[in-house]
Amino acid sequence: MKDHLLSAADLSRDDAILVLDTSAEMAQLTEGRSVKKLPTLRGRAVVNLFFEDSTRTRTSFELAAKRLSADVVNFSAKGSSVSKGESLKDTALTLEAMGADCVVVRHWASGAPHRLAYSGWIRSSVVNAGDGTHEHPTQAILDAYTLRKHLGSVDGRRITIVGDVLHSRVARSNVLLLATLGAEVTLVAPPTLLPVGVEHWPCQTSYDLDSVLVKADAVMMLRVQRERMNAAFFPSAREYSRRYGLDARRFALLPDDAVVLHPGPMNRGMEITAEVADSDRSVIVEQVTNGVYVRMAVLYLLLAGGRE
Amino acid sequence: MSWLIRGARVLGGEPTDLLLDDERIADVGRRISSRGATVTDADGLLALPGLVDLHTHLREPGREDAETVETGTQAAALGGFTAVHAMANTDPVADTAGVVEQVWRLGREAGYADVRPVGAVTMDLAGERLAELGAMTDSAATVRVFSDDGRCVSDAVLMRRALEYVKAFDGVIAQHAQEPRLTEGAQMNEGELAGRLGLRGWPSVAEEAIVARDVLLAAHVQSRLHVCHVSTRGSVEIIRLAKERGFPVTAEVTPHHLALTEDLAATYDPRYKVNPPLRRADDVAALRVGLADGTIDAVATDHAPHPVEDKDCEWDAAAFGMLGLETALSVVQETMVDTGLLDWAGVADRMSARPARIGRCDGSHGRPLAAGESANLVLVDPAASRVIDSRELASLSRNTPYEGMTLPGRVVATFLRGRPTVLDGKLA
Amino acid sequence: MSTPAQHERLAAEFGGRQVLDERDIARALTRIAHEIVERNKGADDLVVLGIPTRGVPLAHRFAACIADAEGVSVPAGSLDVTMYRDDLRLRPARALEHTDIPAGGVDGRVVVLVDDVLFSGRTIRAALTAVEDVGRPRAVRLAVLVDRGHRELPIRADHVGKNLPTSMRESVKVMLQEVDGRDAVVIAEEQP
Numbered sequence: 001m002k003d004h005l006l007s008a009a010d011l012s013r014d015d016a017i018l019v020l021d022t023s024a025e026m027a028q029l030t031e032g033r034s035v036k037k038l039p040t041l042r043g044r045a046v047v048n049l050f051f052e053d054s055t056r057t058r059t060s061f062e063l064a065a066k067r068l069s070a071d072v073v074n075f076s077a078k079g080s081s082v083s084k085g086e087s088l089k090d091t092a093l094t095l096e097a098m099g100a101d102c103v104v105v106r107h108w109a110s111g112a113p114h115r116l117a118y119s120g121w122i123r124s125s126v127v128n129a130g131d132g133t134h135e136h137p138t139q140a141i142l143d144a145y146t147l148r149k150h151l152g153s154v155d156g157r158r159i160t161i162v163g164d165v166l167h168s169r170v171a172r173s174n175v176l177l178l179a180t181l182g183a184e185v186t187l188v189a190p191p192t193l194l195p196v197g198v199e200h201w202p203c204q205t206s207y208d209l210d211s212v213l214v215k216a217d218a219v220m221m222l223r224v225q226r227e228r229m230n231a232a233f234f235p236s237a238r239e240y241s242r243r244y245g246l247d248a249r250r251f252a253l254l255p256d257d258a259v260v261l262h263p264g265p266m267n268r269g270m271e272i273t274a275e276v277a278d279s280d281r282s283v284i285v286e287q288v289t290n291g292v293y294v295r296m297a298v299l300y301l302l303l304a305g306g307r308e
Numbered sequence: 309m310s311w312l313i314r315g316a317r318v319l320g321g322e323p324t325d326l327l328l329d330d331e332r333i334a335d336v337g338r339r340i341s342s343r344g345a346t347v348t349d350a351d352g353l354l355a356l357p358g359l360v361d362l363h364t365h366l367r368e369p370g371r372e373d374a375e376t377v378e379t380g381t382q383a384a385a386l387g388g389f390t391a392v393h394a395m396a397n398t399d400p401v402a403d404t405a406g407v408v409e410q411v412w413r414l415g416r417e418a419g420y421a422d423v424r425p426v427g428a429v430t431m432d433l434a435g436e437r438l439a440e441l442g443a444m445t446d447s448a449a450t451v452r453v454f455s456d457d458g459r460c461v462s463d464a465v466l467m468r469r470a471l472e473y474v475k476a477f478d479g480v481i482a483q484h485a486q487e488p489r490l491t492e493g494a495q496m497n498e499g500e501l502a503g504r505l506g507l508r509g510w511p512s513v514a515e516e517a518i519v520a521r522d523v524l525l526a527a528h529v530q531s532r533l534h535v536c537h538v539s540t541r542g543s544v545e546i547i548r549l550a551k552e553r554g555f556p557v558t559a560e561v562t563p564h565h566l567a568l569t570e571d572l573a574a575t576y577d578p579r580y581k582v583n584p585p586l587r588r589a590d591d592v593a594a595l596r597v598g599l600a601d602g603t604i605d606a607v608a609t610d611h612a613p614h615p616v617e618d619k620d621c622e623w624d625a626a627a628f629g630m631l632g633l634e635t636a637l638s639v640v641q642e643t644m645v646d647t648g649l650l651d652w653a654g655v656a657d658r659m660s661a662r663p664a665r666i667g668r669c670d671g672s673h674g675r676p677l678a679a680g681e682s683a684n685l686v687l688v689d690p691a692a693s694r695v696i697d698s699r700e701l702a703s704l705s706r707n708t709p710y711e712g713m714t715l716p717g718r719v720v721a722t723f724l725r726g727r728p729t730v731l732d733g734k735l736a
Numbered sequence: 737m738s739t740p741a742q743h744e745r746l747a748a749e750f751g752g753r754q755v756l757d758e759r760d761i762a763r764a765l766t767r768i769a770h771e772i773v774e775r776n777k778g779a780d781d782l783v784v785l786g787i788p789t790r791g792v793p794l795a796h797r798f799a800a801c802i803a804d805a806e807g808v809s810v811p812a813g814s815l816d817v818t819m820y821r822d823d824l825r826l827r828p829a830r831a832l833e834h835t836d837i838p839a840g841g842v843d844g845r846v847v848v849l850v851d852d853v854l855f856s857g858r859t860i861r862a863a864l865t866a867v868e869d870v871g872r873p874r875a876v877r878l879a880v881l882v883d884r885g886h887r888e889l890p891i892r893a894d895h896v897g898k899n900l901p902t903s904m905r906e907s908v909k910v911m912l913q914e915v916d917g918r919d920a921v922v923i924a925e926e927q928p
Contacts, residue, residue, distance in 0.1 A: 001829075018831055025832040029819065035869040040819040089620050109622035110506035111576030118575075119620075132624065134506030169506060196509055197500025300819070305829030 001301050004117040004126040008137045008176035016144070016180055022297035023145050023290070030067060030293070040304050041070035047100040048074045049091065050129075051107040056264065056288070057129050057139075061104045064295035070303070073100075088112060092121035100124045102303055110134035125302045133167050139263055140173035142294040144181060146287050147218055150259045155182035160212050162188045162244060163222030163271050166195050166233075170263045171222055175203045186212050190244065192233045193224075209244055213253040220261040221246050221271045237270055247273045259283050310334070311726065312342050316350035316687060318677050320652035326355060328683040331725040335679050348731075350687050353720055356656045358390025358684030360663040360673050362453070362482070362560055363536060363608035364633065366392070366423070368414060369407070370399025375613035375704050377411060380633070381420035382702040383611070385729035387633040388686035388719040389421050391664070391673045392611075396428040397458040403428035403439035405447035412449035420729045424667055427451040429470050429481060433459050438470060445477045452668040455482035457536055458583075460518060462488050467522060471531040478668060480532040480558075483522050485543070486584065490514035495624060497570040497585045505573060507623065510585045516542040523550035523557050534666055535559040537610050539584040541594035548603040558666050560608035561595050563639035564630055564709055568592075572709070578619045578626030579709050582612070599658060600649040606663040609636045613705030631708045634701050638715035641690060646716060652690075672725075683726035692718035702735065752909070756898060756921035761881065764897030765794070768879050769801035771895050772848055779806040781845045781874070785815040787863055788833035790852040793914035794881060798850060811838030815849070815870075820862035842871040852910035854880040857891035882921055884908045 001015050011019065030036045046065040048058050058074065065072045077091050086094075088107075095103055102125045105113045110132030117126040130136040144154055151157050159178055165171045165187050178185050179202035186204040187194065198205055206212050213219060224244075226237045234240045241247075246260065254260075260272075260282045268274045277284060310329035318324050318336070327335040327342050335342075361384065367375035375383075377394070384392045394411050396402035402411060408425035415423025427444035431437045433456045444451040454474060461467045461483060470481050491514045496502050498509025519535055523546060526533035538544060538559050550557045564582060569589050572580040580586060598604040612629025619626050640659065644650040650658070664674020675681040693716045698706040722730040729736055756764070773779055779802050786795030792814040799812035816833040818824075849863050860878060867876060879895035884902045902908060902923060909922045 022832050025816070025835065028835050033869060034871055038819045038869070039865065040824065087617065087620075088622055088625075089617075107622070109624040111624075112622045114576045115622060119577075132506050133508075172504070172506065195503030196498050196511075197503045200500045201504075300832075301829045303829070304819075304824045305827055306825045 003302070004113075005137050005298055005302065006113050006117060006126065006128045007135050008140045008173040008180070010137070011177065011180060013180050016141075016177060019141055019294070019297050019301060020145050020148060022301060023141070023293045026293040026296040026300070037067055037069055039069050040300060041065065041068040044070045044101045044303050045099060046070045046072050046102045046104060046299065047095050048072065049077060049095065049103050049105045050075070051077050051105070051112070052130070053078070054106055054130065057106060060288070060291040061129060061295050064292050065299055067292070067296055068299055070299065088115060089119070089121055092116055096122040096124070102127060102299065104129050105131070107131045127298060127302065130169055132169065134169050135173045136169040137173045137177070138291070138295055138298055139170050140177040141298070142287055142291040143174055143220065143261055143263070144177055145290050145294050146261065146283055147259070149290075150283060151217055154178060156184070157217040158184045158186065158215055160186045160188060160216040160219045161222065162209060162219060162246070164193045164224045164228065165189045165198070165222070166193045168222050174220065175201055179203060188212055188244065190234055190240075193228075209250065210253060213250055214255070216254060216258055218259045218261060219246065219254065220263070222263070223265065223267055224271045226267070226270065241270055245271050245273065246276050248275050251276045251279070261287060263287070309727075310342060310345040311723070311728070312340060312345040312347045313350045313355065313687065314347060316353050316355035318355045319656055320354055323351070326677065326685070328723060328726040331683055333677060333679055333681050333683045336677060348721065352689065352691065354652055354688040354690055355677055356388070356652065356686050356688060357660040357675060357677055358673060358686055358722065358724065359388045359637065359659045360667065360669060361389050361392040361609050361611070361633065361636075362534070362606055362663045362667055363457070363562075364392040364394055364611045365397070365613065365629070366394045366411070367613055368398065369410065373615050373704070377414035377423060378418040378420070379702060379704045380611070380613070381415060381418050381423060382735055383633040385420040385722045385724070385735065386702050386719060387635070388637050388688065388722055389633060390684040390686070390722065390724045391422040391424055391669055392633075393424045393426050393453055393667055395457045396426050396455060397433060401428050401432050402426065403431050403433070405440065405443040408444050408449040408451050409447050419724075420735075421724060422673065424453070424669065425449045425451055426453045426455050426457070426482065429454045429456045429461050430466065435459060435461060435463055435466065438466070438473065441470075441473055441479065442477065445479060452477070452479050453482050453534070453666070454479055455484065455536065457482065457484045460484050460486040460488060462518070464521065464525070468525050468529060471526055471533065472529045475529075475531045480534045480666060482534040482536050483518065484536050485515045485518035485522065487514040487517050490517070494585075495581070496573045497587050499570070499588065501570055501573065505576070507573065512540040512542050512587070515540055515584055516546060519543045519546050523547065523555050526557055527553070527555040530556065532556045532558070537562050537565065537584055537608070538595065538598070538604060539565050539587050539591065541591045544594045544598035544603055548598065551603060558605040558662070559603070560606040560663070561599055561604045562610045563607060563632055563636045565595055566592065566599070566607070566643040567639050568709060573623075576623050578621065578623050579630070579707055579711070581623060581626050581628055582630050583628035596643060596647070596649055599644065600654070605658065605666060607636065607640055607659050608663065609633050613703050614707050616706060619707050629707065631701065631703050631705060634703065635696060635708060635710050635715060637688065637719060638694075638717045639710070641717040642715060645690070683723055685723050686719055687721040689718045689720050690716065692716070694718055752922040752924040754920055754922050755900060758919040761897070761919045761921065764881065765797055766801060768895045768897055769798050769805065772798065772877070772879065773802055773806060775877070775894065776846055779808045779810055782810050782848060783838060783842055783845045783873075784810060784812040784848045784850060785837075785867070786812070787849065787851045787859060788814055788816050790910050790912050790915055791850045793912050794852060795850040798848070798879065811840060813838045815863060815866055817859055817862035817866050820865045822858060822862065837870055842867065842873045844872070844874050847873040847876045849876060849878045850880070852881050853908050854878070854883045854893050854896070855886060857887045857889035860891050861889050881910055882908055
């Protein structure tokens with residue numbers, strides 16, 4: 001693996017399988033153990049650098065690092081381009097001076113983790129915990145891990161991703177990773193919520209959810225903000241739900257063993273009904289559990305060894 | 309003091325001597341002798357008329373941490389320019405006679421290049437009310453070019469009125485063509501790459517829609533329109549069509565849009581963040597052809613200095629703009645001359661004669677190198693090459709997109725009205 | 737790149753010296769299996785945990801051997817010690833091997849750790865810490881096919897198939913049917 005995890009595209013097929021296999025071992029090594037802590041990263045410092053609130057992602061990384069015995073520091077650096085707080089550069093220099101071995105960064109600006117990794121401000125490994133509308137690679141890995149657990153393998157499986165692809169870093173990372181792993185991915189969204197150039201992505205696209213669902217092995221619903229209707233991405237929340245929401249009728253179209261994923265937080269009643277979210281084929285809660293194993297694997301692979 | 313330049317190839321022609329005396333070119337010919345003149349050997353060097361930039365941001369008043377009139381015109385001289393048009397988006401905005409006169413006077417005092425202030429079209433660049441265009445024209449700065457550059461005059465009625473109004477004094481409206489609603493929060497050229505990088509797209513149509521509207525308005529009211537920093541194939545095609553129909557339209561292209569493509573954004577390094585954004589290779593090809601066939605009249609630098617902290621940050625948070633004055637001629641040599649698209653006479657036309665005519669530089673700039681003309685000229689070594697090092701630039705800022713790149717050509721000397729501003733590649 | 741198995745086969749064929757063959761290994765394993773039962777006074781409460789890679793098939797062979805002799809089934813599994821190693825930082829992070837603790841766990845039982853070669857003792861040190869995180873055995877014992885000396889820690893095996901005095905410049909390779917396609921122990925001169 002590379003020194004940083006910035007994009008799902010950083011992972012070759014072999015890398016991706018290594019991370020997934022390592023995640024499975026992490027699950028084995030912690031589930032049902034009396035001691036859920038491994039000594040591997042003792043003496044290493046992991047900094048959670050969050051320029052944007054995300055309690056669930058931060059907590060997941062924190063737990064993962066702590067289970068590997070790393071020292072964890074949470075560094076909340078809220079501030080936008082408008083209300084300039086401390087600059088990314090100065091924050092980075094501070095972390096370097098404190099001796100961080102790994103910086104887990106969540107940022108509102110696409111590419112901010114890339115800047116941290118390659119601007120020469122710091123020497124530590126950088127893990128992208130979600131940047132702007134760019135990527136969220138560990139979310140994609142945990143989704144792939146969850147899919148692999150339920151479907152046996154991702155290779156050749158049909159995965160449908162539905163919703164606000166345009167603004168979704170989760171969708172970008174998932175398309176890249178799932179394609180690397182051999183899945184057939186189909187994006188379903190109104191044309192306004194598909195990015196320009198999506199025809200060059202390694203996936204199919206469709207505007208018609210019903211026709212795609214009948215052949216899907218898994219469906220991943222993306223969060224859709226109601227406010228998007230104010231910028232004319234769709235006319236109303238009601239129309240969006242009717243055309244692209246996963247309700248009981250659509251759920252019934254899915255093959256019997258298909259599973260439902262959602263990266264959270266959910267907008268119940270918007271992109272997914274409560275009935276579907278709480279059904280026994282929804283693996284949404286399990287995704288959260290798996291997130292910790294996947295992040296343990298990523299931290300282990302980036303930090304446990306010496307740099308080449 | 310008089311200067312005798314020995315053996316320079318005027319516009320790339322045969323070696324010739326030029327005698328400069330008392331602000332003018334006194335003589336051009338072979339083996340001129342002149343007692344008392346300082347002789348400079350120009351063997352192997354080109355002589356071009358002093359370059360004229362239609363689009364420079366000197367940042368003074370207001371952002372003297374990024375550039376001043378003095379440092380900006382020093383950069384201009386080192387780039388071979390003898391006149392620059394200073395854009396109006398300073399602080400305060402150059403929307404009154406007072407501000408344009410101040411900038412013009414600072415230029416005179418520095419003495420490195422003639423500073424031709426551009427007046428704002430609207431008060432405070434707000435796009436609501438016309439600035440006092442006539443007062444700026446009548447001022448000592450004799451403003452002829454008006455622009456809200458950095459912002460688009462998007463209101464069609466206001467644009468029409470501005471075009472009409474400047475007819476009274478032979479002014480020109482230089483439009484920054486950017487449909488504001490289509491580019492809200494936009495960060496880079498809209499396309500597959502922007503989608504992949506998660507950077508908000510800046511569609512070509514946002515430029516082309518305004519260019520199309522404005523050429524029709526210019527034709528309708530029969531007034532002069534100049535299109536700033538054309539960046540797309542579509543814009544070139546619209547302007548070509550407008551010129552075929554005889555519309556009073558001129559256009560400029562920046563060196564960076566002739567040389568660089570959007571792929572550089574994949575580094576997320578804001579030194580490549582610019583307005584309008586870098587486009588695709590297909591657009592670059594169309595811009596080069598457009599400049600070669602005269603559809604695009606001029607190369608203009610859009611020299612946009614920014615302090616380090618405005619570029620040493622996240623892409624989204626960074627300022628738009630690139631330095632250009634000190635690299636423009638080299639980039640044009642690489643993209644237009646070395647590719648065979650333009651000869652040196654063509655370069656002189658696009659970088660001196662035509663921009664001077666668009667800016668109405670009163671016959672003192674953009675003239676042929678002939679006896680009796682104002683002695684504004686530049687000596688260039690086209691066989692030299694150099695590695696761009698931002699620390700060596702005269703500009704106060706460091707945001708060149710060519711850092712570390714090897715570019716052809718070197719300005720050896722620049723003369724402003726017979727007086728050297730640059731000698732041996734250094735400020736004189 | 738050659739696989740470890742290929743690498744070892746090459747070592748055996750070019751300059752390697754075979755010190756145990758298939759029958760030697762079988763005899764040694766049978767003897768150790770009997771010692772384990774004898775020491776434990778029966779097969780009750782035994783859990784055999786192999787250390788990957790080659791300790792794992794050895795553990796399963798011991799378990800089968802004991803089951804044959806005693807007529808009871810002995811749980812066997814694997815214990816990866818990678819996460820507990822003290823030399824992780826000397827190399828890029830490596831893939832984890834599988835850990836498989838038999839149902840019933842290790843609490844109150846006698847754990848027999850199995851590895852192919854006992855050398856510095858660092859792997860066993862890591863294994864002892866790893867076992868501690870799994871549970872609290874009544875006792876932990878160590879069985880190895882080969883003890884080649886050069887200990888760097890105060891660790892000793894309870895059951896040894898063969899003591900092989902070696903020089904530091906030599907390498908000891910254990911090959912097993914399940915991993916390498918044949919059973920053998922080979923000593924080779926390490927490439928300088």
